[in-house]
Amino acid sequence: MTGKAKLTRQAMCDRLAMEFQDGWIVNLGVGMPTLCSNYVDESRSIINHSENGVIGYGPLAAEGEEDRHLVNAGGQHVTSQPGMGIVHHADSFMIIRGGMIDVTVMGAYEVAENGDFANWRIPTRKGGGIGGAMDLAACAKRVFIAMEHNTREGAPRLLRRCSLPVTAPGVVKMLVTDLGLFQIAASGFELLEHAPGWSPQEIQEQTEATVKVSPGLREFRFRG
C-alpha cells in the first residue's frame, strides 16, 4: 500500500452529485451516500426521495431545529422544503419499482465488472439487511455506488465476480472509490478520473478486476 492521499468521502460523494442532472429524482442510501446531498447545484432541480415516502425534502436539520416527524431513510432529521409531498410506504415503492428514481446511490461491500454488486449480507453472519436496497437496485434508472476501494484489510472490492450474495445483478453504472471514478461498461470497469497522484497502474494494483483506462482519463474533479 502506498502512503499517498486518498479521496475523502465527501469528495467522492460530491463527485457523484455532479452527475445528477436537472429534474432528476434521487434516492440516497444510508451512510456515505447521504453526503451526496451536500453538493447542490442551485441551477438544477434535484428531488430527494426517501423510502419512507418523503418526496422533495431539504438539507439535514440543524441541531435543535429537528421536526420529530421528518426523517430520511437513514433516520436523519431533514428539513421541509417547498413542494414537498408525502405518501405511504406502498406508494413510495410504486415510485421506486415504477422506474421514477433517476439515480440511487448506495454503499457496497463489493462491485463486479459485470455490474453486479453486494451490500446486504455477509454469509458468515446470520441474516441480512435489505431495507429498500433490492427494490432500488432492480428498478432505479441508474445505480451509482460509493465505497472505499479496498477493505480495511486491503482486500480488493472491485472484482471479476462478486463473492458475496448480490443485491441485484448487472445494474451498477457508475462507481466512485477513494481512488477514482469508474463507469461499468460491457467491457467492465473503466477508469474515468483518478485521485491526484494515483496512476492508472497504481489503481490497477489495488484492484482484482481489470481496469480499462478511459481514452478521456483525467484527474478527479472536486467540488468547484
Place this chain on the structure above:
Amino acid sequence: MTGKAKLTRQAMCDRLAMEFQDGWIVNLGVGMPTLCSNYVDESRSIINHSENGVIGYGPLAAEGEEDRHLVNAGGQHVTSQPGMGIVHHADSFMIIRGGMIDVTVMGAYEVAENGDFANWRIPTRKGGGIGGAMDLAACAKRVFIAMEHNTREGAPRLLRRCSLPVTAPGVVKMLVTDLGLFQIAASGFELLEHAPGWSPQEIQEQTEATVKVSPGLREFRFRG
C-alpha cells in the same frame, strides 16, 4: 298473469334495507338498488360506499343544492355527511376486493337457484356493461338482488340455470322481487315472505325454478 297488486320498487328496496345490520358497509348498485338508501334506521350505523371512492355519503341532494363534485356510482348527486372520506379508484376497489363491503345490492336480468346471477350482458347485443358489478359480486360478503319477478313479456327470471352470461357464480344470498322475498340456500330458492294476496303456489307458477316454502313463511314486511 293475475291482476293482483305486486310490490312497488320502493317496498322491495325498503325490505332489503331492513336486513342491513348496525356497522355494515353497503354498496348500492345503479338504478333500483339506490332506493334502499331511503329506508334509514336511525339507530344503525350504515356506511354507504360508492365505486368512485366516496365512503360514508348521505342522502340524495335536494334539487338546487347539488355539489357538482359529489356523486354516487349512479351519477346521482348525494350529500356530504359527517365522517365521510374520499379515496381514489384503486383504493376504492381495495375496499371491495378486500372484503370490506358487507352487502352489495344489485339489479339483475336473471338469478339461478345455485346463486348465479346475470346482469352485464345480453348475448344478442354487442358488448357489455360491467362497471364494478363483477368486483362487487365476487368479493362482497353478501350479494342481494332486487328485480322484477318476470320480464316485461312475462318470462321467468328465477331460473334453474342462468341463460345469460353470469356476473359471478354462486354468490346471491337474498333476492327481493315484486312477488316476495327469497333466500338462496343449498336447496335453491326459499320463499321467506310473499306479497300480500299472493300464495306460494301462485308465486311458483311465475317461476321456472322450484320455490321451496320457508317453514317460517310470512307476509311481506313493509317499512313500519
Place this chain on the structure above:
Amino acid sequence: MVMRDKVYATMDEAVADIPDGSTVMCPGFSGVGVPRNLLAAVNRQGARELTCISNNAGTTDELVDVGTLVEAGQVKKMICAFTAPTHPSVISPFVRMYNEGLVDAELVPQGTLAERIRIAAAGIGGFYTPTSVGTELAEGKEHRVINGRTYVLEYPLPADYALIRAWKADRFGNLQFRLAQRNFNPIMAMAATITIVEVENDVVEIGELDPDQVHVSGIYVDRIVKIPEDGIWDGAKPGL
C-alpha cells in the same frame, strides 16, 4: 434549489405533441373529474388512431368527454368497463360506432381496470384477482388457486399520456382533488409517461400546499394548465 415550473399557457400547447397512435388515459366518473378542456384540445389537435383508457366511452350529453374523440373518428380502441349502454335505448356515439365495427374495444371490470392502471405505475408485472372468475371474461386467462381461492392473472395497463382534471395544483405539479373528482385521476396521473393536468381552482406557488395533503406528487406531473374563464366548467365555476 429550484423546482421546475410546469405551467403551460393554453390547453392547445399542452397537448400539441400527442402523436397519432398514442395511448391516452381519460379519467372521470359519472361526469365528475373529466378533463374536458384537454379533451377538447385533443379534438382540435386532431390526433388519430388513439387507444383510450377510461371508465366509460362517453355519454349522450352535449359535454366534451372521451366520446367526443370517438365520435370524431380519432379513437381506434377503447379500454373501458362499459361497452354496451345501461339502458338499451341510450345509444351513445361510441355504442353506435362499436356496433358498426368502426371502433374496437376491450371490456374490463372496473376494479381490474383500476388495479391494472395502478400496477402499471407500480412496476408490477401482473396480479391475481378473484374478479371475473367463473364468467365469460375469465375465459382464456390464466387461473390459479391461492389459499383455496381461485384468481385470474391480469397485466398492467400503461399509457403514453394521461389527461387529468384536478382541483388545485402548485406550479411543480403537486395536485389536490375535491370529493368524487378524485376517482381515476391519481392512478392515471401516476401510470402515464406524460401527465397533463387541467386545474379548476388556483395554480398556487410551490410551497403553498400542505405536504400532508398532496394527493398526487408533482414528480408524476409534466404539464399544468389553469382552466380559463371561457373554458369548460361543470356547473358553476369554483369560488363563484
Place this chain on the structure above:
Amino acid sequence: MVMRDKVYATMDEAVADIPDGSTVMCPGFSGVGVPRNLLAAVNRQGARELTCISNNAGTTDELVDVGTLVEAGQVKKMICAFTAPTHPSVISPFVRMYNEGLVDAELVPQGTLAERIRIAAAGIGGFYTPTSVGTELAEGKEHRVINGRTYVLEYPLPADYALIRAWKADRFGNLQFRLAQRNFNPIMAMAATITIVEVENDVVEIGELDPDQVHVSGIYVDRIVKIPEDGIWDGAKPGL
C-alpha cells in the same frame, strides 16, 4: 344516521383481547410513527408466540418498539426487511436472539413487504415484482417473464391486528398522519382484521376532518386511544 364511536379509554383495554399466537403489524420507520404506547400495553398484557410484521425488529435504544416484545420473549417470528445489523457492532436484542435461534425470521425486501401488506388489504392473491430477481432471496420462488422482464411471484401478508400511530383521528376512526409518520401506518391499518390506533394529537368529533384529507378511512379502524399525558411521546408533545 349515526357513526360508531370507537374510542377506548386506555391502551390496556384496547389490546386486552390479543391472544397468544396472533399476527401483529407494527409500523414505524426510523423511529417515527411507531405505536409505542400500544406496544407497551401488549408487553404488559403478555401475549406470546406472536408473529410480528415490521420494517425492522427493534433498535438498541431505550424506547419501546417491537424489539421490546422480542426481548420479552413474546415474539415467535419477525417478518421484516432487516435481520442483521447495519453495523456489525450494533447488536439489538432481536439480532442476539435471532443469532441464538430464540426467534425465527423471514427477511423481505422493503418494497415487497409494503406491497404484500397492501395486496392483503386489496383482496389480491399475488403479484409479480422485479425486486430480488437474480438474488438468493428469489431462489425457490416462481419466476415469470412478462413483456421481456423477469419477475418473481409474491403473496399477500395479512394480520390479525395492526397497532397504528396516527397524528389525528375522529371518533369514527378516520385518520391523518403527519409527514414521515405515515410510512407503513396506512397500509397496515387497511390490511389487519382488527386495527387499533394510538393518537398523538386530538381525537376530534365526527365531521371535523375534511373528507378530502382523510389518509385512512374509519371503516378500517376498530379502536382508538388518545395518548395520555404520561404516555410515550417522541420528543416534545404535539402542540406543546
